[in-house]
Amino acid sequence: MANSIPYQLNKRKTTFTECPSDFLLPESINVTVITNAILTPDPVNSNETFTVTGSVPIFFNMTGDELFSLSFHDSNRNFIEGGGGFTNICNPDCPTNQYQVNYTTNAPPNLPSNYSIQLDISGDKGPFKVDKACGVAFSLPS
Numbered sequence: 643m644a645n646s647i648p649y650q651l652n653k654r655k656t657t658f659t660e661c662p663s664d665f666l667l668p669e670s671i672n673v674t675v676i677t678n679a680i681l682t683p684d685p686v687n688s689n690e691t692f693t694v695t696g697s698v699p700i701f702f703n704m705t706g707d708e709l710f711s712l713s714f715h716d717s718n719r720n721f722i723e724g725g726g727g728f729t730n731i732c733n734p735d736c737p738t739n740q741y742q743v744n745y746t747t748n749a750p751p752n753l754p755s756n757y758s759i760q761l762d763i764s765g766d767k768g769p770f771k772v773d774k775a776c777g778v779a780f781s782l783p784s
Contacts, residue, residue, distance in 0.1 A: 656681050658761060661776035665760065669773065674701050676761045676777030679743060686759070688784060689751040697740045698763060702774045704736040709764050712747060717756040717781070721770070725750035728770075731763065753784040 660675045679696035686692045694712060711728035715721055727747045731737065741763065759782065763775035 656684050656686075656759070656779045656782065658759075658777035658779050661760065661762070661772065661778045665762075665772055665776060665778065667771055667773045672701060673772065674699055674763070674775035676763075676775050679761055679777060681759075685782065685784075686749045686753075688749055688753045690749050691746060692749060693746045694743055694761065695745075696743045698743060698775050699740050700737055704732065704738075705765055706732045706736060707765055708732060708736070708774065710741065710743065710745060711760075711762055711764065711770050712745060713760045713762075713770055714750055714753065715758045715760060716754050717758075719758070722750045722753070722757065724748075724752075726759075755784055757782050757784060 658677050658679050666673055676696070676698050679694050682693045682695070708731045709728045710731050712726040713721060714725050725748055729745060731741050758778055758780045761777045762770070762772040764771045765773050
């Protein structure tokens, strides 16, 4: 019998980092960085349902209008239609120390070969208008 070492399949772990300043609204100050988010499954495939979980420390004043949003962008940072979405995080009460993310949504039907995922928390400006918390994973292959 030959010696063998079992093959270990390494699944990709999407890593979220600080959003570039051009992702943020000009009046944004001390934006919290979302870094500990986990995607299931990972990687995300076109037209697939997936869940993002994790927690976001709350270092900002809550107004009651905060939205958690998830969006897809191509390699030129253009918004990709048909995936992601948003939800009110003060439902019914606003979190005080951290927001526990548990959000299920769908990926766009046709992800490009290179894309990014943006997670953010915005105030009353509306979804995808970052002013409170943000994290992004760039250069994800589909």
